[in-house]
Amino acid sequence: MSLIPTPGFTGSPLVRIDIERDNQDYFDQAVSSLSARLLRLDGLKPVLEPDGSLSWGSLAEADPDVDLALLGLIDGKPRFVALAPVDMRQDQRMGTINGAMAMTEPGAPATYAAARSLVDWHNRHRFCANCGQRTTVRRSGWARFCLKDAGGCGAEHFPRTDPVVIMLAEYGDKVLVGRNKNTMQGKFYSALAGFLEVGESIEDAVARELFEEAGVIVTEVRYLTSQPWPIPSQLMIGCVAKVESNVVTLDTNELNDAIWVDRDQVRAALAGEPDALFTMRYPLAIAHTLLQAWANGA
Template sequence: MSPPGFTGGALDRADRLRHDPDVLAAALDWRTRLLVLGPGYEPEVDEGGRLGWTSLAQAPEDAELVLLGLADGRAHVAAITYQPGGAAFRSPRLLMALAELAPGEAATWAAARSVLDWHARHRFCANCGTPTTVFRAGWGRKCEACATEHFPRTDPVVIMIAEHDGRALLGRQAAWPAGRYSALAGFLEPGEAIEEAVARELHEEAGVRVHDVRYVASQPWPFPSQLMIACVAQAEDDALTLDTHELEDAIWVSRDEVRAVLAGGEGSFIAPPPHAIAHTLLTRWAG
């Protein structure tokens, strides 16, 4: 069974180079490859589904760089542009590029997008407000005023299916394309376990009480930087009470219908795209 989208990256992240500026500088030679990105961090993708790379000489003058990793003895980097990421993942061009990217290539792009967007959002120290500078090969920012060090963060999100009598609960938000349904999801809150977050979100959004939460898979989600934690839980009953601030609708679907929709057939809903872990979750549940 195929792994979740944005996983399987082949680059050696080379943490050992992040701690020594001199060693890093020596590694950034004429062989270094610079990731080609468009507006909104959109990737350039060739016919083989591979990312576009160019020479380091094409980087803007005095560009700050993020070391993405090593491959074939060459450093692979991305230039920090401080452009806001916005809602670029909704653009048709990006969705088309994601559909074309090979699995490992998508993982490399996702890591780059997440850390570049983090730099754009964290130019000032959260402790004292002073502008920060890049260090650790682009994987941190340092405040020279109060010596606070800042590092990219990943926000954990639970995404889950409630199961009852051989059926799965799916919901939709009003902003989604017509007919699109997916697994319910929500951010973990401080002091909360994964299982507790699954139960809370399902009850808050759909009025469903669950137990026996089981983990299925996880996925980095670079919009801007989250870790999607996919789970399945057993519902006590199938009665629904929707939070209309979160969901426009919710439905129970059978395994047969899910299998048919995932295979390209017709059903009462349109499945989430293959690069989303909700697609993985539905596929594994249906199987």
């Protein structure tokens, strides 16, 4: 058995039919199929059935003025989401996390994650970044084109996924967990993380972030696992990085504390023991998976 647990927001049963996305006939047939299903969302938040499964309705529930995206097939049935306007002033974040934690169906958080990221991207990318014109939904909901025959520049825009490295610095038999500067009380600690930048490999980004945030020098990076994080659309890339020394210089713009913890302390935190040295949030987050994997010996 693998030492690495399955991360949250993975394992969707969705079959993405990328090859048909440019095929308008395929899309039209899927829309008119009696088996077509619409993922119900409340803004960006999931809607669940009483048994904790995702709630699917008929396409008739969608506003006819709103574009649909074809997510793919589940159980052979076409699955859509409506690219509806969303009120971003509402708290979509905790609704997303709490909703995903309440899901009981295997793979449901991953299916929802794809839909949520797609709807959110369309909401915030209705105009062409190249020329400022309004863009048009294409590729069965998986792109927006700046159409030349509508006065645009011809640029094609695709949903964005931002890679983030998230890592445990490892020295001897301990790893480093940090507390966000905005966490003034409580024992919430997690793996350090940061956005990967243009011109960087995963290994480059892990080394830069650990040096910037904790002043430690990385000698070796090992990748463990990854997950999509749908708020709004990150790719979380989970690593362990051996470092030269356990002397930490905190970037106080990011963190207000960081501690070295051993495997027993990690196990106690993951188990939520009342006297654990620290506490973890969000079991769906890959920080959990990383710490569990490391405690398992990965």
